[in-house]
Amino acid sequence: DAGVTQSPTHLIKTRGQQVTLRCSPKSGHDTVSWYQQALGQGPQFIFQYYEEEERQRGNFPDRFSGHQFPNYSSELNVNALLLGDSALYLCASSEGHRRNTEAFFGQGTRLTVV
Amino acid sequence: RKEVEQDPGPFNVPEGATVAFNCTYSNSASQSFFWYRQDCRKEPKLLMSVYSSGNEDGRFTAQLNRASQYISLLIRDSKLSDSATYLCVVNSPNQAGTALIFGKGTTLSVSS
Numbered sequence: 084d085a086g087v088t089q090s091p092t093h094l095i096k097t098r099g100q101q102v103t104l105r106c107s108p109k110s111g112h113d114t115v116s117w118y119q120q121a122l123g124q125g126p127q128f129i130f131q132y133y134e135e136e137e138r139q140r141g142n143f144p145d146r147f148s149g150h151q152f153p154n155y156s157s158e159l160n161v162n163a164l165l166l167g168d169s170a171l172y173l174c175a176s177s178e179g180h181r182r183n184t185e186a187f188f189g190q191g192t193r194l195t196v197v
Numbered sequence: 198r199k200e201v202e203q204d205p206g207p208f209n210v211p212e213g214a215t216v217a218f219n220c221t222y223s224n225s226a227s228q229s230f231f232w233y234r235q236d237c238r239k240e241p242k243l244l245m246s247v248y249s250s251g252n253e254d255g256r257f258t259a260q261l262n263r264a265s266q267y268i269s270l271l272i273r274d275s276k277l278s279d280s281a282t283y284l285c286v287v288n289s290p291n292q293a294g295t296a297l298i299f300g301k302g303t304t305l306s307v308s309s
Contacts, residue, residue, distance in 0.1 A: 116296065125201075125284050125299030126241065139294030173240060175297075183229040183288055183295055188240035 085110065087176050087189035095195045096164050104159045104192045108176030115157040116186065117149060118173040126173055132157055133179075161194075169196045198223050203285050203300035210307055214275045218303050220268040220285030227298075229288040230261055232270045234281045235302065241284055244270075275307045 088107045096102050108115050114133045118126035128141035132151035151157045155176075161168055171193050175186040203220045210216050222230075230247040245252065247259040247268055258271040268285055282302040289296035 114295070116294075118297075118299075123301075125301045126297075128289065128296040128298065131294040131296055133294070139289070139291055139296050141296065177295065185243050185246075186295075186297060188242070190240050 087112075087174055087187050089172075089174050089189035089192050091192060092190065093193045093195075095197060097197055098164055098166060100164050101160065101162045102164060102194060104161075104172050104174075104194070106157045106159070106174030106176075106189060108155050108157070108174075109187050112176035112178050112187070113155050114177045114179060115151060115155065116175045116177070117157070117159045118175065118188075119143075119168075120171040120173060120191070122170075129159070164196045166196050169194060199300075200224060200298045201285055201287055201300040203303050205303070206282075207304040207306055210275055210305070212275055212277060212307055212309050214307075215271065215273050216275055216305060217272075218270045218283055218285070218305075220270075220300055222266050222268070222285075222287045222298075224287070224290055225263075225266060226290035227287040228290060229295075230268050231286040231297075232257075232259060232268075233284040233286055233299070235284055236281050241299075244283070272305075275305075277307050277309060280305055280307045 116131040117129040120126040131139040171191045174189045177186045232244040233241040234244045235241040256273045260269045284302045285300040
């Protein structure tokens with residue numbers, strides 16, 4: 084049973100560019116959340132998707148957007164990249180967006196903005 | 198005040214030591230509490246959920262005090278393999294979803 088998978092694992096982008104990160108949830112999971120983890124910090128919640136809709140959003144600007152597909156996979160898009168967007172982006176999947184079931188994390192995508 | 202605050206690290210202990218991590222959270226409406234473990238350059242993994250009655254899993258004991266909004270993790274008989282960052286996590290009390298709010302993490306280094 085594959086766990087949460089994310090792609091790509093590493094990415095280097097230039098300021099002002101746009102980036103798309105991808106996530107496939109663990110089998111049987113229907114809820115996907117995205118987190119940003121800067122160096123030396125804990126993960127910060129970006130948003131959560133369930134039934135192809137954004138259900139909850141953290142304190143991130145509109146440059147951060149997402150999508151969930153019918154197969155529950157998800158994308159995170161970041162526009163107009165800033166140097167401060169450099170971080171590890173983590174995807175987590177769980178079962179049921181209102182149930183506090185265990186969240187499983189992918190290995191993350193390490194984004195570097197230069 | 199940050200939503201979840203943890204002891205500043207790092208904690209450097211010898212093998213066999215007992216070490217305790219503390220955490221406080223600001224939102225009294227939070228209902229679910231966890232400790233996650235994160236190894237260097239890896240993803241966080243659930244170590245244990247924390248219940249009001251306290252719970253134990255082998256060498257690990259977690260406690261929750263809702264009145265004080267305080268969570269703790271005790272590790273007994275530390276092993277080299279316990280070296281990692283420990284993240285205190287609470288759920289965001291929002292009916293719309295189940296976002297997790299993480300502390301900054303406390304780094305533990307166990308040496309021989």
